[in-house]
Amino acid sequence: MKSASERFEMIDRQQWKDLVQARLEVMFENSGKEGTLPPVVVQVPPKPEMGDLAFPLFAFAKVFGKSPVELATSLTEDINSLSDRPEGQAFAAGPYMNVRVDMASLIEKLCEKVEKEGSSFGSTNILDGKKVMVEFSCPNTNKPLHLGHVRNDCLGNSISAILKASGATVMKVNLINNRGVHICKSMLAYIKFGNGESPESTGIKGDHYVGSWYVRFNSWAKEEPTAEEQAQQMLVKWEQGDKETLELWKKMNKWTIDGISKTYEDTGISFDKYYYESDTYKLGKDKVIEGLERGVFQKQEDGAIYIDNSDIGLDKKILLRKDGTSIYITQDIGTAINRHEDWPFDSLVYVVASEQQYHFKVLFHVLDKLGCSWAKDLHHLSYGMVFLPEGKMKSREGTVVDADDLMIQLTAMAREEISEKGRDKDLEDPDKTAHDIALGALNYYMLQFDPQKDVTFNPKESLSFNGNTGPYIQYMGARISSILRNYTASEDLYKGTEFNASLLANEEEREMFKLCGSLPELVAKSAQSYDPSVLCSFLYDLCKIFSHWYHDNQVLNPDDKALSVARIQLCKVVLASLKSAMALIGIPFLEKM
């Protein structure tokens, strides 16, 4: 059976692979030797001039009693003598047999496909009919977003777009963490020292304003030993529904959420549904008790309910406190079950940092024990931590990279660069362009690495628009757009000239078509591995080849109309591929910049 991604391949590797396997078997039979042949592997040669497909023959040397080099020679002869082989040429390359496929027909097919599919080029149907819920962001309402949240948001937003492009119906959900003792801390500091001020009266963005009281609490707590206790008492009052406490809580929550919403808006992040922890934190308690009654959980002597995880090699985990109140995992059990009842998903993806891997392992196991057949459909998209050169970011010590500050800084840098390059007069709205460039830089930076891996953010070195960056990608899009505008302006010159795909035959042109043609399988791959970085690499590779190519190859040349028309076709395919992939990783496309 073919794997999902192979259905989108422009070059039919499977066909070649089957052919090679079949011919090797014939050769083996004719040799009269005994034994079984190992399976054929097909790979991509490391350099374009080595062809499009490669078949290493090392593994066959032993059974044939011949060197891989000899095998490559005879296999190549055999294959090239076949009249009904797929279009293309085989050639021996040391211990490999490589294949150069016939590009002209592939190019024509690809151009048609791109023309037909337009901005949806690259999408696939591997998840058709699937309902996928993606939970991400999940901020606390006691402080503004920092770089760690930004990685989460970019990933969640991008992976949702990628899943959608794979045919799934996606529900993006955010669970606002708006209760708990940490929330009470900023409230308490505000009561003590706030003097009734507000974001409006101080002109400070709401989330930053509340965050400043959280910081204030922590400095106060260093002098005041009862501070922590007072915060705890406030939480008790909150849980008892104390009117004044609730009112302040509502007011301050709104300040923060309004502020965070602005950040979302500013960074292109959106959700289909918001959940609030204050509404959901009690869910799950019944489920845990139910589990106890069914004997899948146990009760300690002091009354706390726990699950024994020794069957999966983990420690036991408390699920309900001895006083009967919920903890973090109790709530997650409840919300998962609740969500599945609300919107029966085929899959639920939690975008949460790797530090919570243990938590999710336990959570999924608990749900499985509770008899949720869909527990196997839960996926923790665990991403690595974002560190600064000095180490981990700490809110309390003020060593965080603030999300808003970062955007402001990037936007200012972009705006300055626009002026420096004298582009103001060419742009309709230089400020908006600057903002889009900042957004491109941010998203590309956050998504270019393997999500699993920790990243180090060096502010000085990371904030760049040159080299392997979002703006570089945007720039190539703008340059191609510019060429296409020039073409349109002089279209009369080229009227009546037919597109001839065989004029696009140099290595770079072949490479670009091959790359663009592989976009659907790359989108499928990024969906299956929950990894947008695949698309970042695609974009960068494509732009790099295009940059080099158009530096040496004039696209528009009235003296050679056929060549110009062919190259314009290439530009169109590249541009469509860029646009599609950029949309999936949140890089705004710019006609001009």
Next chain:
RNA sequence: GGGCGCAUAGCUUAAUGGAUAAAGCGUAUCCCUCCGGAGGAUAAAAUGCGGGUUCGAUUCCCGCUGUGCCUACCA
């Protein structure tokens, strides 16, 4: 202590068990009478240590060293 990761050029990152380990930044040197130089070209520079599996290991296995996270009746 136990569990889960990670270790590739000076720095930040790539590389389905296969061909000369790929880029960006930084460094050095070139290129605008050429569709917009946020560009292009050239150069120096790397698989932590020790075993194993394999025809072949950056990739898989074991040990060591270093490093990060988790190991709450916090979230």
